[in-house]
Amino acid sequence: xxxxxxxxxxxxxxxxxxxxxxxxxxxxxxxxxxxxxxxxxxxxxxxxxxxxxxxxxxxxxxxxxxxxxxxxxxxxxxxxxxxxxxxxxxxxxxxxxxxxxxxxxxxxxxxxxxxxxxxxxxxxxxxxxxxxxxxxxxxxxxxxxxxxxxxxxxxxxxxxxxxxxxxxxxxxxxxxxxxxxxxxxxxxxxxxxxxxxxxxxxxxxxxxxxxxxxxxxxxxxxxxxxxxxxxxxxxxxxxxxxxxxxxxxxxxxxxxxxxxxxxxxxxxxxxxxxxxxxxxxxxxxxxxxxxxxxxxxxxxxxxxxxxxxxxxxxxxxxxxxxxxxxxxxxxxxxxxxxxxxxxxxxxxxxxxxxxxxxxxxxxxxxxxxxxxxxxxxxxxxxxxxxxxxxxxxxxxxxxxxxxxxxxxxxxxxxxxxxxxxxxxxxxxxxxxxxxxxxxxxxxxxxxxxxxxxxxxxxxxxxxxxxxxxxxxxxxxxxxxxxxxxxxxxxxxxxxxxxxxxxxxxxxxxxxxxxxxxxxxxxxxxxxxxxxxxxxxxxxxxxxxxxxxxxxxxxxxxxxxxxxxxxxxxxxxxxxxxxxxxxxxxxxxxxxxxxxxxxxxxxxxxxxxxxxxxxxxxxxxxxxxxxxxxxxxxxxxxxxxxxxxxxxxxxxxxxxxxxxxxxxxxxxxxxxxxxxxxxxxxxxxxxxxxxxxxxxxxxxxxxxxxxxxxxxxxxxxxxxxxxxxxxxxxxxxxxxxxxxxxxxxxxxxx
Amino acid sequence: xxxxxxxxxxxxxxxxxxxxxxxxxxxxxxxxxxxxxxxxxxxxxxxxxxxxxxxxxxxxxxxxxxxxxxxxxxxxxxxxxxxxxxxxxxxxxxxxxxxxxxxxxxxxxxxxxxxxxxxxxxxxxxxxxxxxxxxxxxxxxxxxxxxxxxxxxxxxxxxxxxxxxxxxxxxxxxxxxxxxxxxxxxxxxxxxxxxxxxxxxxxx
Numbered sequence: 001x002x003x004x005x006x007x008x009x010x011x012x013x014x015x016x017x018x019x020x021x022x023x024x025x026x027x028x029x030x031x032x033x034x035x036x037x038x039x040x041x042x043x044x045x046x047x048x049x050x051x052x053x054x055x056x057x058x059x060x061x062x063x064x065x066x067x068x069x070x071x072x073x074x075x076x077x078x079x080x081x082x083x084x085x086x087x088x089x090x091x092x093x094x095x096x097x098x099x100x101x102x103x104x105x106x107x108x109x110x111x112x113x114x115x116x117x118x119x120x121x122x123x124x125x126x127x128x129x130x131x132x133x134x135x136x137x138x139x140x141x142x143x144x145x146x147x148x149x150x151x152x153x154x155x156x157x158x159x160x161x162x163x164x165x166x167x168x169x170x171x172x173x174x175x176x177x178x179x180x181x182x183x184x185x186x187x188x189x190x191x192x193x194x195x196x197x198x199x200x201x202x203x204x205x206x207x208x209x210x211x212x213x214x215x216x217x218x219x220x221x222x223x224x225x226x227x228x229x230x231x232x233x234x235x236x237x238x239x240x241x242x243x244x245x246x247x248x249x250x251x252x253x254x255x256x257x258x259x260x261x262x263x264x265x266x267x268x269x270x271x272x273x274x275x276x277x278x279x280x281x282x283x284x285x286x287x288x289x290x291x292x293x294x295x296x297x298x299x300x301x302x303x304x305x306x307x308x309x310x311x312x313x314x315x316x317x318x319x320x321x322x323x324x325x326x327x328x329x330x331x332x333x334x335x336x337x338x339x340x341x342x343x344x345x346x347x348x349x350x351x352x353x354x355x356x357x358x359x360x361x362x363x364x365x366x367x368x369x370x371x372x373x374x375x376x377x378x379x380x381x382x383x384x385x386x387x388x389x390x391x392x393x394x395x396x397x398x399x400x401x402x403x404x405x406x407x408x409x410x411x412x413x414x415x416x417x418x419x420x421x422x423x424x425x426x427x428x429x430x431x432x433x434x435x436x437x438x439x440x441x442x443x444x445x446x447x448x449x450x451x452x453x454x455x456x457x458x459x460x461x462x463x464x465x466x467x468x469x470x471x472x473x474x475x476x477x478x479x480x481x482x483x484x485x486x487x488x489x490x491x492x493x494x495x496x497x498x499x500x501x502x503x504x505x506x507x508x509x510x511x512x513x514x515x516x517x518x519x520x521x522x523x524x525x526x527x528x529x530x531x532x533x534x535x536x537x538x539x540x541x542x543x544x545x546x547x548x549x550x551x552x553x554x555x556x557x558x559x560x561x562x563x564x565x566x567x568x569x570x571x572x573x574x575x576x577x578x579x580x581x582x583x584x585x586x587x588x589x590x591x592x593x594x595x596x597x598x599x600x601x602x603x604x605x606x607x608x609x610x611x612x613x614x615x616x617x618x619x620x621x622x623x624x625x626x627x628x629x630x631x632x633x634x635x636x637x638x639x640x641x642x643x644x645x646x647x648x649x650x651x652x653x654x655x656x657x658x659x660x661x662x663x664x665x666x667x668x669x670x671x672x673x674x675x676x677x678x679x680x681x682x683x684x685x686x687x688x689x690x691x692x693x694x695x696x697x698x699x700x701x702x703x704x705x706x707x708x709x710x711x712x713x714x715x716x717x718x719x720x721x722x723x724x725x726x727x728x729x730x731x732x733x734x735x736x737x738x739x740x741x742x743x744x745x746x747x748x749x
Numbered sequence: 750x751x752x753x754x755x756x757x758x759x760x761x762x763x764x765x766x767x768x769x770x771x772x773x774x775x776x777x778x779x780x781x782x783x784x785x786x787x788x789x790x791x792x793x794x795x796x797x798x799x800x801x802x803x804x805x806x807x808x809x810x811x812x813x814x815x816x817x818x819x820x821x822x823x824x825x826x827x828x829x830x831x832x833x834x835x836x837x838x839x840x841x842x843x844x845x846x847x848x849x850x851x852x853x854x855x856x857x858x859x860x861x862x863x864x865x866x867x868x869x870x871x872x873x874x875x876x877x878x879x880x881x882x883x884x885x886x887x888x889x890x891x892x893x894x895x896x897x898x899x900x901x902x903x904x905x906x907x908x909x910x911x912x913x914x915x916x917x918x919x920x921x922x923x924x925x926x927x928x929x930x931x932x933x934x935x936x937x938x939x940x941x942x943x944x945x946x947x948x949x950x951x952x953x
Contacts, residue, residue: 102844102891103868124949135866210860210868213845242857242874 007069010077022064022075023051028621033077034086034118036093036111037151038065039197040256040622042160043380045152050086050115053077061085090119096130097200098146104201108214111199112149128174138186140206140266140673141195145177148202154178154194161259163375163399164188178202189395189661191368192265196255207266207673208250212238217249221616223558223568223626224264225299225551226664228504229347229369230560231260232616232626235268235552235571247271248552248571257622261368262662267674268571270667272540274547276576284546284577285585287528287536288315295320295521296530298506299665301556302565302606303596304579305508305515308530310588318519321532323505323734324512325520326477330502331513333483336639337490340632341514341605344493345469345501346562347373348624353499354381355465357418357458359388360411361473361503362658364395367561370471370503375399384461388414388450389475390738391656391723394716402458408650408721408738410448412481415488416644417444421455426495435641447647468498474505478736484642491641504561505733506665507551511559514604514630530579538582541666546582549574550667555594555611557627565606565627567614605630650740653690655680655702655724657737663727679712680743682722687713689720690743699746700724702739705731708746814902823934825882826901828875830918831894831929837921840894843870847886847895855879856886873914877903888936896932 004015009022009031016025021044026033036048044065052061056074061082069075076082094116101107133145152169155178159165166188168181180186195203217236224231233253237246248268253260288294294308294317312319335341350356350373364371377383378399387396388404406414420436428436445452462468470492476485486502493500504510512518527534530548537543540550553574557565580593590596597614600606607628614627660677668674680698682690692698694713699706707730717723722743726733773779802808811818820826831840843860855876863869887896910916919929931937 102842102846107844123947127949127951127953129953210843210862212860213849215849216845239857241859242872 005069005071007071007073007075009075011074016069020068022053022062022067022069025069026064026075026077031077033064034115035065036089036115036149036199037153039153039157041259041376042153042156045156047150047152048089050089052082052085054079054082087119087121090115090121091125093149094121094124095126095128096146097149103210104147105204105209106147106198106201106214110201131175133177137206138180140190140192140262141186142204142206142209143178144202144204147200148178149200150176150178151199153197153199154203157193157197157255157259158188160379161372161376162189162191162193163371163378163395164191165398167194189364189368190262190266191260192262193255193259196253196260196265205250205266212236212249218246219252220569220571222552222571223507223560223566223616224260225507225558225568226261226263226267226668227367227369228507228509228561229367230507230558230562230564230566231264231369232258232566232618233260233264237571246572254618257618259369259372261372263368263664263668263674267662267668267671268552269671269673270550271553271572272547272550272574274544274576276547280546281577281581281585284528284536284538284582287545288582288586291315291317291526291528291536293318293320293519293524293527293534294530295527295532295534296512297321297532298323298504298509298512299531299551299667300508300512301551301554301558301568301593302508302511302515302600303556303593303611304530304554305512306596306600307579307583307588307590307593309516310590311583311586312517314588315586319516320521320527321512321516321518322521322732324509324516325518326482326734327502327504327509328513328518330477330482330486333486333639334490334502335635336637337487337641338494339635339637341635342563342630342632343500343502345471345499346564348562349467349499350374350469350471350501351376352381353377353467353469354383355385355462355467356383356469356471357386357388357498358471359414359418359473360475360477360479361471362389362391362393362656363471363473363503364393365659365661365663366473366505367503370501370561371396371399381467384458384465386458386461388418390719391721392718395661401461402454404450404454404458405719406448406450407647408654409479409648410444411476411479412485412488412644413444413448413647414450415476415485417441417448417450417455419488419492421459422492422496422498428491428495431640432491432495435643438643440644444644444647447649466497468496469501470498471501471503473503475737477502477505478734480648480736484644487639487641490639501561507560508558510561510563511557511565514559514606515601538579541670547576548578549576554578557597557600557611557614559630563605563630564624565600565614565630567611567616567627569616603633605633607631650738653722653741653743654720655700655722655739655741655743657726657731657733657735657739658723659725659727660723663725665727665733666729669727669729676728677712678709678725678728680709680722680724681712681714681717683717683719684713684715685718686720686722687711690722692743692745696745697747699744700741701743702741703735707731820899820901822930822932824899824901825884825887825897825934826899827877827897827903828886828917829896829898829932830873830914831896831931832919832921832924834924834929837924839870839918840892841870841873842892842894843868844891846889846891850885850889852883852885853879853881875912875917877912884935887932887934890936893932893937896937897934898930898932 009026014025014029033051035051037045046066051064053064054076055062136143158167167178170177170179195205217238220235222235224233233251235248236250238249240247251265251268384401386402387400390408472489492498528536530538536545538546540548552571555569557567580590584590594611597611598608615625662674692711696711698711699708833840848856857874859872860868860870
C-alpha cells in the first residue's frame with residue numbers, strides 16, 4: 001500500500017498520492033484553481049503562473065501545478081493577494097490582444113475570453129508597443145502570432161505526447177512566438193493536436209477558419225473509424241449555405257486527456273452523398289439471396305457483422321473477411337496457450353509502462369494512438385522502447401531506445417529469440433522448456449540478423465523496469481507461421497510480467513473476429529461485396545450497385561485495441577437503405593441495427609447492454625467511461641508449440657505495403673484535406689538497387705498484381721525496402737505486407 | 750403589494766353613466782323604434798357635417814400610398830444592413846450572433862476566409878415569413894451592422910423579394926450622400942458615447 005500525504009486545501013483535509021501535485025489533488029476534490037497553461041496529459045508548462053496558491057509558513061506564492069504537497073501543509077487557494085496577482089496576469093495577457101472576438105474561430109470557447117470575463121478585466125492598464133506579426137500558413141494549420149498567448153501547451157503536446165517535436169518557442173520577451181523547429185515551415189505528421197490544445201485562436205485549422213462559430217455547431221460524440229485505436233471524437237455539424245443540410249465542419253476531441261491523429265481530425269468528410277433507390281435495393285436483395293458468399297471489410301460495426309452472421313445462418317452462405325479471419329486464427333492460437341480470449345494490454349497500460357517491445361508494425365502510420373502512447377511512456381516514464389522491424393522509422397526515432405533490425409520473413413525466429421531471452425528464468429512447463437532447449441539459436445540469429453548482443457542489451461536495459469508491454473503488429477498476424485507466433489506471444493504474456501497487445505489492422509477487425517464465423521477466402525463467383533470486392537457491390541464508396549451509409553452515417557459499436565466496446569453515432573444523415581433493411585428483406589427479422597447491440601456474441605465477452613445505455617465520454621478527471629470492456633472468457637489450453645524450422649528468405653526487390661502518414665483506407669483517400677501521396681517511396685540505396693530514380697514511373701509486380709506508380713526518393717528511409725501505399729485499394733491489406741516484387745521503369749506516355 | 754389603487758377606475762368626478770334605453774322586447778316596441786329612428790332626420794345632420802367640411806377645404810387625410818406618415822426612428826420593420834461611413838464596406842463581420850440569437854430561427858449566413866485572410870460573408874438571408882421583428886438581431890449585433898428600418902409594407906408578389914441582401918444593404922450612393930440613417934432603437938450607441946471611452950495608457 002502506497003503511503004498517502006495528508007494535507008489541507010482551504011481548510012479541507014485531502015490526501016495526495018506520490019507524484020501528485022497540489023493542483024491535481026485540488027481538482028480531484030473539486031477545489032477550483034484557475035489555470036491558463038495547464039494540460040493534464042503533459043508535464044506542467046508552468047508558463048502562466050495563474051495557479052499560484054499560498055502555503056502556510058512558506059514565503060511568497062507557490063505554483064500549484066508543479067509543486068507536490070508535503071505532509072500537513074495548509075494551502076490557501078483564494079486570498080485578496082492571490083486574486084490581485086491573478087487579475088494582473090490576466091491584464092498582461094490582454095495587452096494588445098486583438099479585439100477580433102467577433103470573427104475569431106475560438107470565440108465562445110476561448111480560455112482567454114472566459115478568464116478575462118471571470119476576472120473582470122474591462123480596461124487595459126498596461127501597455128506595450130505592438131509589433132507587426134505575420135500570419136503563418138502551415139498547410140492544414142494556420143498560426144496567428146498576434147493571438148498567441150505563449151502558454152506553450154502546443155509545444156508540450158507536440159513533444160511529449162505526439163513525438164513529432166516539430167514546434168518550439170522562439171524566446172524574445174514580448175516578441176516571442178511559436179516557430180517550426182529546425183525548419184522553415186512546419187514539417188510534421190499534421191496530427192493537429194496543437195490546434196486542439198490552443199486555448200485561443202492562434203493555432204486553427206486552415207480549412208475550418210472563419211467558416212463557422214463554436215456556438216453554431218452541433219456536437220455528435222462518436223468514435224474514429226480510421227484505425228483500431230478507436231479514439232473518441234466529436235463530429236461538429238452545421239448546415240451548409242442557406243438551405244443546405246447538415247455537414248461535418250470539424251472534429252474535436254477531449255484534448256485534456258485524449259489525443260487524436262490527423263486522419264481523425266482532418267479526415268472526417270468521407271460520408272456517402274449518394275442515395276439508394278428501391279430498384280437498386282430489390283436488385284441487392286436478389287443478389288444476396290442468390291449469392292454463395294458475402295465478402296466484407298472490417299470497416300463495419302459490430303451490429304452489422306452480427307446481421308451478416310445471421311444472414312449466413314439463414315441463407316447458408318459463406319462470409320469472407322481475410323483481415324479479421326487472420327486475426328481470429330491468431331487469437332485462437334493465442335488462447336490455446338494463454339487460456340483466455342483477449343490480450344491483456346491496453347493503450348493506457350502502454351502510457352504507464354517503462355519498457356516496451358514493438359514488433360512487426362510500423363506504428364506511426366499503422367496506429368498513431370499507439371505511437372502517442374509510446375511517446376508518452378518514453379517522455380514521462382523514461383521508458384525503454386525496443387522497436388523491431390526490418391525498416392527503420394524516422395518518426396519513431398525520438399522515442400525508440402533500441403532499434404532491432406531483422407530480416408524480412410523471420411518474425412517467428414525473432415519472437416522465439418525474444419521469448420527465449422525473456423523467459424530464461426520463468427517457470428515453464430516441460431514441453432515448453434523442451435521447445436526452448438530445441439531452438440537452434442545460432443541459426444535463428446544468423447537468419448534473422450538479430451545478434452546475441454542486441455538481445456542482451458535489451459535485457460540489460462529492461463533490468464530496472466517494472467511495467468512491460470509487448471506490442472505485436474500485423475506482420476506477425478498475417479505471417480504464414482502466425483499460429484506458432486501467436487503461441488510464442490501467449491507464452492511470453494503467461495510466464496512473464498509483460499502485458500500483450502495484438503494490434504488489429506482496421507477499426508473493427510477485433511470486433512468482427514469475435515462475432516462472425518468466417519470462411520477462408522477463395523476466388524469464386526456470386527460474391528456480394530459489402531464494402532469489399534465482389535460481383536455485386538454494396539458500398540459506401542464509389543461505383544456501388546447499392547449505396548449504403550459510411551461509418552459516420554451509422555450508429556453502432558466497435559471493439560478497439562483495448563477490448564473496449566465503443567459506441568458511435570450518426571453525424572450526417574444517409575438517404576437510403578441499410579444492411580438491416582436488406583437482411584429484413586432476406587428473411588432475417590430485424591428492426592433497427594442498434595437493437596442488436598445487446599445480442600452480440602456473449603461467448604466472446606460481449607455484455608447484454610443496450611446501445612442507448614452506452615456512454616461515450618471521458619469523466620472530468622479523465623476516466624474513460626466510453627462503452628464497456630469485454631468480459632474475459634476462459635478458453636481451453638490445448639495448444640502445443642511447434643518447433644521453429646527453416647525461416648523464409650526474401651531476396652531481390654522487396655516492397656512493404658505501408659501507408660503514408662494520415663492515410664489508412666479508401667475513406668481517408670476521399671477526404672478533402674488529407675494529403676494523398678500514392679508514390680512508391682524508397683531510399684537512395686533502393687533506387688540504385690532497382691535502377692530507378694526520383695520521379696520515374698515504375699511498374700510494380702507482386703503476387704498476381706501489377707500496378708504503376710511514381711517513384712519518390714525519400715531521404716528519411718534507409719535500406720533496400722520501398723514503401724508501397726495501399727490506401728488507394730490496390731494492395732490487399734490483409735496479406736503479409738512484405739512482398740517480393742519486380743520493379744521496372746516505364747516510359748512516360 | 751396592494752393592487753387596489755390600480756383597480757379603482759373612478760379617476761374623475763365628472764364621470765357618469767350613459768343613460769341607455771332598454772331594448773324593446775315585443776314586436777310593437779320594435780316597430781315603434783324603427784319608425785322613430787327613420788323620421789328623426791339624424792341622417793341630414795351627418796350629411797351636413799360632411800358638406801360643411803368639404804366647403805372649408807381644410808383636409809387632413811394622408812394620401813396613402815402617395816403620401817406616408819413619418820415613422821419613428823425606433824420602428825422595427827424590414828431589416829437594413831449598414832455600411833461603414835469611412836470606407837463604404839459592409840459593416841457585417843459575419844460573427845453569427847444574429848443567427849444564434851434569432852428566436853424564430855429565420856437568419857442564416859455562410860462565411861469563409863477571403864483572399865486577404867479576413868472573414869467574408871458569402872451568403873446572408875432573413876426569412877421574413879418567419880421573422881417576428883423582435884429586434885434581437887439588431888440588439889446583439891456588435892458592429893451595428895444589422896438594424897431595423899422603416900419599410901413596413903410587406904406587400905409583393907413574393908416574400909422573397911424582401912430578403913435580398915442587396916436590398917437590405919445601404920446603396921453606396923445613399924451612403925456617399927450621407928443618407929444612411931443610424932438606428933436609434935435598442936442596441937444602438939447611446940448619445941455622447943465618445944466622451945465616455947477611456948484611452949489606453951500608452952507609456953512607451
